[in-house]
Amino acid sequence: MSESRPPICDYEGSDYQEKFWEHGSREYEDRVEAIALKRLLPDEGFRLLEVGAGAGRNTSRYQGFQQIVLLDYSRTQIELAQQRLGESERYVYVVGDVYRLPFAQEVFDAATMIRTLHHLVEPQNALSQIRPTLVPGSTFILEYANKRNLKSITRWVFRRQVWSPFDPEAIEFTELNFNFHPRVVYKWLKQAGFSPGRKLTVSHFRINLLKRLVPLNLLVALDSMMQPTGDWAQLTPSVFQSTSVEGVPGHVREGSIWRCPECGSLDLKKTKEGLSCKGCRRIWPVRDGIYDFKNPV
Numbered sequence: 445m446s447e448s449r450p451p452i453c454d455y456e457g458s459d460y461q462e463k464f465w466e467h468g469s470r471e472y473e474d475r476v477e478a479i480a481l482k483r484l485l486p487d488e489g490f491r492l493l494e495v496g497a498g499a500g501r502n503t504s505r506y507q508g509f510q511q512i513v514l515l516d517y518s519r520t521q522i523e524l525a526q527q528r529l530g531e532s533e534r535y536v537y538v539v540g541d542v543y544r545l546p547f548a549q550e551v552f553d554a555a556t557m558i559r560t561l562h563h564l565v566e567p568q569n570a571l572s573q574i575r576p577t578l579v580p581g582s583t584f585i586l587e588y589a590n591k592r593n594l595k596s597i598t599r600w601v602f603r604r605q606v607w608s609p610f611d612p613e614a615i616e617f618t619e620l621n622f623n624f625h626p627r628v629v630y631k632w633l634k635q636a637g638f639s640p641g642r643k644l645t646v647s648h649f650r651i652n653l654l655k656r657l658v659p660l661n662l663l664v665a666l667d668s669m670m671q672p673t674g675d676w677a678q679l680t681p682s683v684f685q686s687t688s689v690e691g692v693p694g695h696v697r698e699g700s701i702w703r704c705p706e707c708g709s710l711d712l713k714k715t716k717e718g719l720s721c722k723g724c725r726r727i728w729p730v731r732d733g734i735y736d737f738k739n740p741v
């Protein structure tokens with residue numbers, strides 16, 4: 445069964461949050477992403493799903509939502525998020541796979557997926573898994589790595605790079621790291637039932653020399669000013685695409701949010717060990733406040 449599953453970029457045990465963000469001179473990227481999120485997120489809402497949440501770098505930015513469900517494939521990333529954010533009713537920590545989401549239909553009124561699409565071998569599949577968990581009218585914000593960026597265009601023009609940034613095919617620049625063409629991502633979103641809205645271009649100045657020479661606040665302010673140009677052209681390495689879920693706007697469904705990722709049953713009962721599925725008899729453990737939909741008991 446697992447042979448046919450797409451390969452996954454596994455962050456288990458990774459020091460990504462610490463190395464890449466906290467000691468990686470990426471304050472500029474972090475701050476401009478926060479600005480883009482603020483611009484695109486609804487001011488308030490009920491329950492937001494964060495797909496590929498990692499160590500919860502963005503989670504505290506979803507202020508207006510009553511509940512935030514963090515899902516990541518890696519348990520150690522979710523544990524880090526839990527350490528950083530703490531245990532509270534407001535946060536639900538979930539280990540799971542975007543290709544097999546453990547959620548019932550229409551239980552979220554917003555979702556985000558930041559810096560995660562670029563690891564996915566089957567991005568269309570992932571988008572079509574996310575779509576039904578959202579109530580029509582809700583907002584889904586997708587960040588993706590853009591292959592048609594200024595740096596790759598320049599390199600291609602000067603023959604320092606063989607692949608064309610204008611070719612719609614995704615480019616896998618290292619194993620399980622993909623850059624996508626904005627037009628193709630747009631098409632995938634439409635096909636999955638999302639109606640694409642505003643686009644913000646982010647990280648216009650992701651050049652080490654500039655980051656060293658120009659004061660951080662100025663660089664952030666300039667990026668912020670330029671983000672709205674994304675509606676006309678996307679030449680940055682990162683794009684934030686806002687979408688709204690197609691259909692007649694409604695309300696988040698009441699009741700349990702869970703669905704067995706293995707058999708699809710909605711009949712999951714809370715037991716001492718975890719969530720027991722009446723459909724396939726699997727028990728999905730809940731350990732130290734973390735729901736695990738990868739390794740049944």
Ligand SMILES: C[S@@+](CC[C@H](N)C(=O)[O-])C[C@H]1O[C@@H](n2cnc3c(N)ncnc32)[C@H](O)[C@@H]1O
Binds near residue numbers: 452497518
């Ligand atoms: C680059 S990190 C981004 C983390 C966070 N969104 C951020 O921006 O700081 C990508 C995350 O995607 C997760 N991921 C990769 N493939 C996944 C999958 N199939 N399902 C769920 N999460 C996945 C990884 O475990 C990792 O934590």
Ligand SMILES: [Zn+2]
Binds near residue numbers: 705721726
């Ligand atoms: Zn089941």
